[in-house]
Amino acid sequence: MRKTYLGAACALGLLAGGMQARAAAPIVIGVQAPITGAYAEEGQGIENAVKLLAAEQNAKGGLLGRQIEVKVCDDEGEAAQAAICARQLVSAHAIAVIGSYTSGAALAAEPIYARANVIQTSDGTSDQLLAKGYKTWFGNAAPNSAEAEFTAKYLVSVRGFKRIAVLSDHSSFATGLAQAVEQDLKAAGGNVVATDYINAGSQNFTPVLTRLKALNPDAIYFSGYYSDGGLIRAQMQQLGLNAVFVGGDANQNTAFAKIAGPAAAGSIIINVPAPQDLPYPAAKEFVASYQKQYGSLPPSVFTLTNADGLRAVMQAVEKTGGTDPDRLEAYLHSLKDFQGLTGTFSWNEKGERIGSPFVAFEVQGDGGYKILYPAAPGS
């Protein structure tokens, strides 16, 4: 069914583009995403978004009169597969690749795209992705550092916590976030009383929490995932550890409240708003046509950030009037105040996204969320 739609869109595009379009080779856009595996839902979201935008563009006559052809490669969220995908998409002559969802998979593919001079735009937020300063890299999600900066400001300046403990698991995402938060907390004048790592899925966090309890923290910040976060919150209560639980964005999942049980209420989670809560008209329009096309909401805001990556690349092709990689990259790096679906942003010289709308939610007794800070965007 999706194929029929795309076929129809292609036909339309050909008609609109006329002879010129038929003569010119299509512009290939690659998608590297976890179509199967643990992150399948997110990966399919990215694939859907890219195909949707490409079809819309093709219906309008394509880019520079050339059709957009989308090539998808499933990296399963695994580094090994990601390297295979990268090589495959490079040999398919993609001018830009959207994805992947996980930092690890993006990281494994990054040098391959850099060597082949192919633009890569992914929601990966690990700082390692920026370490080499590849000019082909364009992170489309707000980096850990932005979340960390917001977190530190909220904990220290807004809430005035005096003693803060930082916990993380060993995942590449969570450790990066925790380290950035710790740094920013210290920079903001906060007192980090302990930093420690838990093993995700090990369930028994009472030993480390008991140790933290002796340190009397006002708040415990956890950068890992909701399944562990919920348990940490529950076990804090069981041990009589009366500190505020503050979770990073990976704690925002309905299961968090279920796992934490009655202890969930009052926990703070820091994240960007969900796709349907984004206040920008372009975002509302995109979410509506996504829902119309696929019958469901985009799985997360990262679907939209990757869509933003593609929108920026398309804008670059139109503005530079060609697909020369060096010119496209130069254009993207100098792009100021790009009007994204997820807010206004630009890229610095390392390809890091500057500009992102983080908020602090409070988990309610019924498992719902209430935005505490800042006042809901747009209101």
Place this chain on the structure above:
Amino acid sequence: MSATRMGLAGGLAWLLCLAIPALAGSAWVAIFATFAIYAITALSEDIILGRAGIYDMGHAVYLGIGAYATAILNTAFGWPILATIPAAILAAALAGGLLSAPLIRLRGDYLLVATIGFNAIFILVMQNDPGGITGGSDGIAGIDVPALFGWQLASQNALFWLDWGVLGLALLLMRNLDRCEFGRALRYIKQDQLAAATLGVDTRRVKTLAFALGAGLAGLAGSLFAVQLSSVSPSSFVFTESVTLFAIVIVGGPGSIPGVLLGAALMFVVPEIFRDFAQYRYFVFGIAMIAVMVLRPQGLWPRRRAA
């Protein structure tokens, strides 16, 4: 089939496989390149488990040490990839020898647990990023491609031939192992350690050497692995990988070169064919492992008894 004819057939099959890049799509080239790397690793596990009969359920460690050695020497110290390979082999072999030396006298199952322990410790050490050299859970990215006489082996086809070339060497090495005193000593030890000792086999030394040799070969595979992925991270060397390597040897046929290759193909290539059934994959794998063991306890392609 005689041993020579068997070897000839194997050599021909290997030559035919070299033509894969000319016949198959780029996805398959990458899959078969990865297969070659895992096949070398499985053969190296076979030296320890299949031939010497030492229960090593932490073999992914040595693959990891090789991969990390190449990654660190290349990215942090700027060594060319080919120069890192001997270092990777040496590092893995040393680790294998040193770790196993104090434990080699343990009875089978206890040694198995100790090797599981090595695996867990290795992963934690890599994750905790000692001295800032292993990159924590992100691992290390941005590994170069190997250069041969100024020619960059950047394409997947070039890497494929590199991997298969090394696999060819590993196969020759395994064949020689079958025909030499050291290789036979491993089999004596596997079958009856006490009898072997009374015939003059220094069991402790031979077993430690077997460990070092198997680890070194795995280290070589690790180098190739780092190049193929252009990055390394702890998740590629976790305990489940060790379990898979263990199962490959036993399911394929311990001590049997074609058996181990068949096992590696079943574990790494067949799943690629059934990608659409991804979520049933391991369920079926489980059933298949039981079925193979119950129906063919010696493995799918057992070692010929009279070698």
Place this chain on the structure above:
Amino acid sequence: MTRLLELRGVSKSFGGLRAVDDLSFAVEEGHIVGLIGPNGAGKSTVFNLITGVYRPDAGQVLWRGREITGAAPHAVAALGIRRTFQTIRLFGEMTVFENVRAGIHLRARQRWWQGVLGLPAQRREEERLAAETRAVLARLGLADVADKPATGLPYGLQRRVELARTLVAGPALIILDEPAAGLNEAESAALNETIFGIRDQGITVLLVEHDMNVVMNVTDHIVVINFGRKIAEGNAGAIRADPAVVEAYLGRAGDEEAAP
């Protein structure tokens, strides 16, 4: 005559049980020496103490006058001491040829890396050792079964394979642990000739045996132990006449012979 092997005051306990207690005896070069005693007297333990399988709690083991107490089994083998086992220990997944070939492990001079690399010198050595193995197989009448799986053979043949595995090394001393066990009458009778044959090659023999025919007929010297202690020593005639032996052992010879 030189003392090839000597035990001086050797003791070994397992838990509270004294398996070997202050045992001393010597084996002269070129002799066939028998070690006998009732079941559970500690005979096999003595063998294990000599060959380094167990380490003595006290006492000394000397080889050509040099102390080798507590040496590892492979080091003992390197001195030229070879043994068979009470329960045959052949390599089950190997052929007769491969089993016997295992016996000359120590004669191989190749280093492990030479073998792994398959260097020419190593290959020449392989051929030479294989030829030696085939010669021993032929001498012991095993040439026909050389390529058969070793553990599939009849019991008597398996014993002979095990013996061939020790002989091929050209040892100075062979220790036989109940070589007649499980043999039929004809095989048992032939065993005497085999043992003499070994001695005639200049190899000293130390054996444990229940079969009195074998022990009394082939040995030059007999050591009798009971409860880990030596109770008598001498040639066959002297042992037969020794009242302590008669009481401890020969008095129950009837039971022994009834047992397998």
Place this chain on the structure above:
Amino acid sequence: MGTFIQQLINGLTVGGVYALIALGYTMVYGVLRLINFAHGDLCILGAFIGLTVLTGGLGGGHPGAALLALAFIAAIIAIAIAGVLLEIIAYRPLRRADRLAAVVSALGASMLIENGIMLIWGPDVHVFPPDLLPKTSWRVAGAAISFTQLMIILISCALMAALYGFVNHTRFGTAIRAAAIDQDAARLMGINVNRVIGSVFVIGPALGAVGGLFIGVYYREAYFTMGWTYGLSAFIAAILGGIGNIPGAMLGGVLLGLFNAFAAGYVSSSWQDAITFLLLIAILILRPTGLLGERVAEKV
């Protein structure tokens, strides 16, 4: 001091669960010399079956003690049956085969059960209903102990005492011990070894199901890969105590729970597993057959 007592309680709770699961490993090893790698997954299957009973029964009524008891009974029965089936299908045909064939068969069974759970219940985290047990908790010397923790510690102890009594003071228990020492001799003495093996595959998984469900009600969550995590820990506990030795498994489980708690509590949570394994390796070097395992000299 309060912190120390708290870590002790933390350690004992988890240790009790480890011990219950470790018993299954050790009993099977005792009679078959087989590492039953699927045991951890069986235990977690027990947690899922218990969860299904709990959520199914919660529709209208109250999650009373009766429902909880029903969940435990259902899990015990189902897992005991699964254990026996596992033995018949995956292990019995391999009794005379190479030991490693059985090990791989066990690994396959583990994969099968783990992914079977995923196919039936799905890959996401499953949450146990709240308010299953009273929220009461007591303060002991500055430390908190909850009703659930106390229940886990007490019931684990009671079950282990009962098993110890059964194995040491009944005829059938003696048969189990005899078969563990020498199967052939036991058979000659008229012991039905098949029945002994069958019984071990009933008792071990049944205790494991209790352990698995304890994990569920304590942490209030279950997911399909948990079997590996807990299985491995319990297996290490069994090795620590001396595999094949029943009191050893109990001791090993409790010690491992305490190691974990003190390593995480006093050194670092991030090195917790490394410390546990280093300790294990050190113990194996000093006492190659575990703490209570017997040193066996090979018969030559």
